[in-house]
Amino acid sequence: MSLFNELGLSQEIVNALTDLGYEKPTPIQKQSIPQIINSNSDLKAFAQTGTGKTAAFSLPILEKLDNENKTTQAIILSPTRELAIQIGKNIEDFSKYMKRVNVVTVYGGANIDEQIRGLKKGAQIVVGTPGRTVDLIKRKQLKLKDIKWVVLDEADEMLNMGFKDDLDQILEVTPKEKQTLLFSATFPKEVDAIARNYMHKPVEISAGKKNVGADKVSHEYYLVSEKNRYPTLKRLADVNPDIYGIVFCRTRREAKNVAANLIEDGYNADALHGDLSQAQRDIVMEKFRAKHLQILVATDVAARGLDVDDLTHVINYKLPDQAENYTHRSGRTGRAGKKGISIAIINNREKNALKPIENKIGKKFIHQQVPGGKEICEKQLFTLIEKIKDVEVNEEQISPYLDSIYDQLKDIEPNELIKRFVSIEFNQFLSYYEDAEDLNGDDSRERRRSSDENFTRFYINIGKMDGLNPAKLMGLINENLKKRDVEIGQIEILKSFSFFEIDKAYADKVIEAFEHSEFDGRSLIVEITKKPKGGGRRSGKKRSFGSDRRSNKSGYKGKSSTGGGYKSKRKGAFGGNKRSGKR
Template identity: 65%
Template sequence: MTTFKDLGLNENIIKALTDLGYENPTEIQEKAIPQVLASKADLKAFAQTGTGKTAAFGLPILEQIDINNRDTQAIILSPTRELALQIAKNIEEFSKYMKGFSVAAVYGGASIEEQIRKLKKGVHVIVGTPGRTVDLINRKQLKLENVNWLILDEADEMLNMGFKDELDKILAVTPKEKQTLLFSATFPREVESIAKNYMHKPVEISAGEKNKGSDQVSHQYYVVSERNRYNALKRIADVNPDIYSIIFCRTRRETQEVADKLIKDGYNADALHGDLSQAQRDSVMEKFRNKTLQILVATDVAARGLDVNDLTHVINHKLPDQIESYTHRSGRTGRAGKVGISIAIVTAREKGKLRPIERLIGKQFVSTPVPTGKEICQNQLLKLIDKVHDIKVNDIEINDFLPSIYEKLEGLDREELIKRFVSLEFNTFLTYYQNAPDLNDSDQMRGSDRNSSRDSDTRGKRRDDENMSRFFINIGRKDNLNPARLIGLINDQKIAKNIEIGQIEILDTFSFFELDKNYQDETIASFKENGADFEGRNVNVEITEKKRTGRSGGRRDGGSSSERGGDRAKSGDRKRSRDRKPEGDFSGFGRKRPDTKSAFGTTDKSSKRRKR
């Protein structure tokens, strides 16, 4: 097996790597380090997030740096201040035994005067964001005319963030004779354009296929209605008691809103986005790294530079605008040889966005149903039992109390004691999820349950089919009805073979469904004659006026009394929904309790006061 010494690095660097626990180089390090050491040719390198790119370009530069020369010899550009700070920290750790070596990070949001003072002392390697680097160049405080290496890290993201003009300005003040190293997790056309315009006959290396996802990551998607997106997110968190996850949102506002909801609902969560001060960002990131936070809600940009190897899940609250960004998101999990799960929460209309991502990552998304209340309770209960089984008993401290405890529990056998203990700790969770509704998108479910010969529309659009009749049925969500169970109930009436089922609308206390209008009378008769019941409740089915799409702008006239009553009931139904507590409005297992310690640390109430 290849060692770092085999790659040509000196003893001081190897000693620092040993202190850090680095034993053998990763694939990208094994390919890039000898190339940079042996050749002055430009390098274009692909490596997935989390594969050790910083060491791949940082170690060969440290090997060749002239410590006696106080000029800046290398400039490393990164898209965000977090990533710049992380790179600078890594290089500082790698150079631990290189006496006299200096590295500095320059980035916005921090005192430029302090950064200028560092530069005046002489810095061998500068790590900077494009904006602050250009600012220092314009002030004539950063001189790059003697640099030997220019490194573009996460070049694709710098372009996505609109830094092309800044890159042009920086490249214009660097010498023609330098080695340019371009590292990227994806290679869209814009990155290829940089390579073409600013690099001379670059050597190309890659660890894995270009633009492909990590083999350690599996990809799942959940189809829900827009109104259930957040509740589905909570179900995913609840069914995974040991979740340690980043939830990605597209905008700063969305990020803060989702984080605020999670915090209010008792989850160990916080937000990371560009509206936070540097001190706030540093605090959030530190808490997440040491697992005081269990869930981090972040924008794509803010999450760059977050060096965490143990994430169990990456959750896309909404898919990114740029499909390449999905690779960066999913690459935050499945790192350092560990497996991870990347989840996309989508509506039926957004399903089409998964196809180009599948082509990009070379993997297929697996359709996954939103967890049921029963699944969640089972997972949380087993987690609780595991904690009880593994708890370390302090015999010395507890012995004095045992006689009183035994006396209180006298008469309870082992099974009864276990039941009471579990109920004491778990009743809130069980009660909450007792009648949990099905969050899976009804259109999507109907599309998967119907006979393949039927004309199913799974795109979430309302059908306006004149060949369908609309029926009222007196059961709904509060009766544990969902689209699949309603379809089963209809099929049980044996109205006709392969009868077509259209639009289904499940409300709290009643529902609507559409069937082939040629079987209108048979449908009413079948339900009546069979004495249909659902979980012990008599079922009543009536024909009602078919809803219009409303596109004509006309007023709906007439309709049966049951239809008019149904409309009034639906309005009240919506009001009741608004008055209900949001899903998860309690403190349960897998969620933090105020002012108590959990497996992931102590609640930090200050997160609610964070700037939005």
């Protein structure tokens, strides 16, 4: 007897699971399935991404579903279109041996009329994103008065994405007598608030500790200067030739720039962000799931709800604003008992952000050194050798050419032939990484930030009382300099004035850039100053600027660097003929 039979599932469902390769239930499935089948109590379930939550709630719903009744009996809400589509497809697969089960998936970015037609045919189970679900309710096309089950999947994600009002509207039109099933990877206070407001004495189960990282994921960080962030990303890709991962960025612009640079530099990459149409998103995700892409560059919002197996790496190009978001990012690797690596590329200013993340995931970050040229070349070379050893030879296709090939190569000794073959593939790579510089940052914050050798210190006449914070100051600097790759050193925000350090090569440009500048209507005074030795401020030449200024956009925008990369138009570790940029 199947282990799924023992949980109370019918043979039709078990047969479908067998066809899909399900051998035994995961911990969250073992707990959730019998609980939902045997009880009408509400349920709060914690389980990390990739632990089988979809089956945990959909299988018992299918088991208890009234097939003869065409009214909507279950509404399943998920944060993104991709996840909603995936859940709908999974339920169709689970129910393929059941009669008269109709599942309709509703989400924005698709034809609403087609979705309405599907609802009118009768849909016992509706899977939807909050926004489109509310729209259909307002149009009176989705009726939830006979709902028996409400599922909030990835509840924390939906709240992070700002769907609280939508969830409130949906839950308010559902009947009082129903079973509410809340599944979440983390349980911040907002999720507990939803549970308190809309659930009655819920049973709570957990397949692991709340708000911690996946057991099989190791966490590493690379400490570099801001200007070396992108070159470090390239080296991490080069030292992992078989990488299959997601690079997370904080903004759409950053994701676009990083992806464009990787593509230009010959890496097998593409971007996923909010500016893409649904059709464009589908194409990118189809390529990534089929492993035609090795690297997907994405924002948190764009990647929410993605369910991709076998990821080897998650790389945080920039750390997220909230520690909970790091948990979601890192949870996309290390699934199904496999190992995964979550990497953070940080500079000295960001080092303090690691501690709250460590507290959240219950693990320590390991400081790794950015790989050097010799290490990368060695890894690439032996990856090539392994591929040669494992390549399948199609005798039928190449046999017509073999006699001529043997004749042309007959005077070359086998060892010499191997050397020449490897050199053809590898010379460009060796040349690119010859004398590659050390990209590792200085682990001593004070030594790095305050070095008179590298930075010029400035005074600016705004501070905390003006609403200034480090992010706004960095945004102000970037906007006026019109450059995103200038390294900013130490920042001190005081009550009525502040100090900041800039790469000394841009000292004169800073003075020019802030001419005729203001901040929230206040004229700015900027001057070069020196680090005080015993207190007080010793200033240099002062410049006062007027008010003819463009509007200010606060926040650090990051850099849009354009480093090079090892060009490759073919799959695999090698190919092409170009290396450019920082090594």
